[in-house]
Amino acid sequence: MTQYQFPIIGRLGNKASRVILITIFSFLVIFITTNIASSQTEAKLPAPQRHPLPPSLAEWNVNAEAGDYFSQVEPSPLGYLIWSQFPVKIYLDLSEGEQQEWVEAVMTAIREWDAYIPLQRISNRAQADIIIARSRPPLNTTRDPKTNKLEFSRARSARTRYEFDVNNSRLIHRMIIEISPDQARIHILPSARHEIGHALGIWGHSQNPNDALYFSQVRESPEISDRDINTLKKIYQQPTRLGWKIIKN
Ligand SMILES: [Zn+2]
Numbered sequence: 001m002t003q004y005q006f007p008i009i010g011r012l013g014n015k016a017s018r019v020i021l022i023t024i025f026s027f028l029v030i031f032i033t034t035n036i037a038s039s040q041t042e043a044k045l046p047a048p049q050r051h052p053l054p055p056s057l058a059e060w061n062v063n064a065e066a067g068d069y070f071s072q073v074e075p076s077p078l079g080y081l082i083w084s085q086f087p088v089k090i091y092l093d094l095s096e097g098e099q100q101e102w103v104e105a106v107m108t109a110i111r112e113w114d115a116y117i118p119l120q121r122i123s124n125r126a127q128a129d130i131i132i133a134r135s136r137p138p139l140n141t142t143r144d145p146k147t148n149k150l151e152f153s154r155a156r157s158a159r160t161r162y163e164f165d166v167n168n169s170r171l172i173h174r175m176i177i178e179i180s181p182d183q184a185r186i187h188i189l190p191s192a193r194h195e196i197g198h199a200l201g202i203w204g205h206s207q208n209p210n211d212a213l214y215f216s217q218v219r220e221s222p223e224i225s226d227r228d229i230n231t232l233k234k235i236y237q238q239p240t241r242l243g244w245k246i247i248k249n
Pocket of ligand 1: 198205215
């Protein structure tokens, strides 16, 4: 069903990640082709095409002076991570325990983004486009290049990853966000705001500490900025294979 997923960690866009993307893309083409070929004689990935913007985003007047950080956004192997059916359905996974302030903070972040992309909380996990889990993301491990020792970085407070699937012949994606219940209350909202930004397609980071998608947690938690929305709108004007039907011959 679901195949490839990888977390967004720190800054993307280095050579290694590009090689991984190309490898994943090749596998995905083979997977989809062989999978569909078993029932049909032949099938092709849809060509990248643009989707109509949701009205709320279409109405957004780009503040050209503020600029954007679109150049920092990475497309997935199937194209930009754009939602095309609205409202985007969000399920809150509270299986590891419910906590009022966590839910409230996440719901606040959902309402903030809902002004630009229609979002709706649903109670059926299977129908969700975005799953937000109240759980601890796994620790980051890195190998020190000098000592070759495995190092565990400090606990991550949140992460977002994606999966691809096929539904009614349509190529679709699903976003999974984990937001730790362990962090201080005042960090849950900015954390949720940042990760939902990734889940809506901003797959990259801003270099500006005044943007919600700034790469690092800062003391003054930024609100969603004009630059965030300028970037989001530019992403939604890009072509993608996601949301389009696989072509059967
Ligand atoms: Zn991030």
